[in-house]
Amino acid sequence: MLKEFKEFVLKGNVMDLAVAVIIGAAFGKIVTSLVNDILMPIIGILLGGINFEDLKFIITPASGEVVEVAIRYGAFIQSMVDFLIIAVSIFGIIKLFTFRRKKESEEAIASEVPSKEALLLEEIRDILKTK
Numbered sequence: 451m452l453k454e455f456k457e458f459v460l461k462g463n464v465m466d467l468a469v470a471v472i473i474g475a476a477f478g479k480i481v482t483s484l485v486n487d488i489l490m491p492i493i494g495i496l497l498g499g500i501n502f503e504d505l506k507f508i509i510t511p512a513s514g515e516v517v518e519v520a521i522r523y524g525a526f527i528q529s530m531v532d533f534l535i536i537a538v539s540i541f542g543i544i545k546l547f548t549f550r551r552k553k554e555s556e557e558a559i560a561s562e563v564p565s566k567e568a569l570l571l572e573e574i575r576d577i578l579k580t581k
Contacts, residue, residue, distance in 0.1 A: 478536065485531045502528055 458464060486503075494500040505524025511517060564572075 481535050482532050485528055485535065489531065490528055
């Protein structure tokens, strides 16, 4: 069982996935910092000095208890902006890679020269079609 686990872990796909997760986590932190520290303050200034972190609804119970519940919709807006930036970035990267693969495969197909056997078989096929 240990041997099977070692083979599984050392496969290329698992190692690639581990690297992708680590890079993704770091990318997520960078995007969160970009949104929280740069974009949202600029958007807040453009909207009249709004601080999105402070946007919240405070709900107090009807019984008059001292307990208050805050629904922080400003933090939710910031998380949505994070998500949109990450989603657009990943979409762009995937499109770039699929475009490159498609282009490479088209070039490979176009550059393939048929073998002598294939040419001979095509000639035989064409002769048989005419008869």
